[in-house]
Amino acid sequence: MRDIVDDLLQVWRSGRTGGLATIVRTGGQVDIPVGTSILVDPDGMIYGTMAATGIEDTVYESTLQSARTGQRALHRLPVPGGEGAVIDVFTEPFSRGHFPEFPTIAAEIAEHRRVTVFTVVWNPEPGMIGQHLITDKRHATELVSLPQSDIFVASFAPPPLLVMFGANTVAAALSAQAQLLGYRVAICDPRPTFAVPESFPGAEVVCDWPHRYLNMLVSEGEIDSSTGIVLASHDPQFEIPLLTVALRLPEIGYIGAVGSLVSSARRLDDLRASGFDDTQLARLHSPAGMDIGAATATETALAVIAELVAVRNGRLGRITVSFPAEAAI
Structure with a gap:
């Protein structure tokens, strides 16, 4: 639902009625997550997609x-070519009258706060089906079967945070790409002439010393296993204090530092001199980014975001392609 919140809110505010469909359970080999939703607006336009399922x-x-x-209805649909795979989809009317709680959900998502929505998708009493309950408690997104009800739980966690240190063209390109992937982005630089919000649309721009800003984020509970940190500058006067803090964090998703092999070697030597061993330094991706032959700021950002996604998904991020001998020319 997160990707169609604005569209849902527009229908809700119009006072008209659309339709909302949500995948609440899957069985067998299905390559679409539970919780995926589509909206059909009052004019029949569709927002969101289930195209990959073949049941759209x-x-x-x-x-x-x-x-x-x-x-309101719960539908069990076979997946074409899915060898017995099925998808359970709950459909419901969507309007002010049918979903009066929705603006609260939209506001919580917009403010990056956790919100969980419980929806009754089956009950022997028809009037109970489609009832919604909202809470801020953490919960898995799943269908919960109770003796007298099936309840779908949709949990919307705050989006992951990517913090970049060094306000430059690489950070600008990486900010745009990260936001497309659903990250909140913060950019920190101690130089007022570089930390200009207009240069980084959609990102929070902070003028402060990097290590001090990172310590503040830690104290506020903003850093967790989904957080990414990217050092986009090569200035030792703030990269070593910053990395000293970052590498000692017990929980963080990705730490990367862009730069050449020469600057990376110098950086690692400085960190070793500060007392870090090879096990600790293995958490640092330096130079950051997959080797794609990046030559521009945008290509460098692409390499870094690809590596960040690979690390997040537990992949090496490398693709080996073999060609038949007869294909070689």
Whole structure:
């Protein structure tokens, strides 16, 4: 739902009725996450996608039917070519009257606060189906089966945070790419002439010493296993104090420092001189980024974001392609 929140809010504010469909359970080999939603607006336009499932046309018609009739329903749909795979989809009308709590959900998501929505998708009492309950408690996104109800739990955690130190063209390009992937972005630089918010649309821009800003984020509980840190500058006067703090954090998703092999070697030598051993330094990706032959700031940002995603997903981030001998020319 997160990717169509603005579209849902627009329909809600219009006072008209659309339809909302949500995948609440999957069985077998299905390459789409539980919680994926689509909106069919009052004019029949669709927002979001389930195209990868092969059931989108059926879901669209069922959602349109819910919008027109006001009926809520749980559908079990076979996945074409899925060798027995099935997807359970809950369809419901969507409007002010049908989902009065929605603006609260949208506001919590916009403010990067945790919000969890419980929806009754089956109950022997038809009037109970479609009831919503909102809480700020942490919960897995899943379908919970109780003796007299099936309840779908949709949990929206705050988006992951990417913090970049050094306000330059690499940081600007990386900021844009990270936001496309759903990251909150903060950029910190102690130089007022560089830390200009207008240069980094959508990002929080802070003028402060990097190590001090990182310590502040730690004290506020903003750093966790989903957080990424990227050092986009090569200035030793603030990169070593910053990395000294970052490498001692017990929980963090990614630490990267851009630069050449020469600057990386110098950086590692400085950190070893500060008391870090090879095990600790193995947490640092330096030079940051996959080897794609990056030659521009945008390409460097692409290399870094690709490595960050690979690390987040537990992948090496390297692709080996083998060609048949007869294909070689």
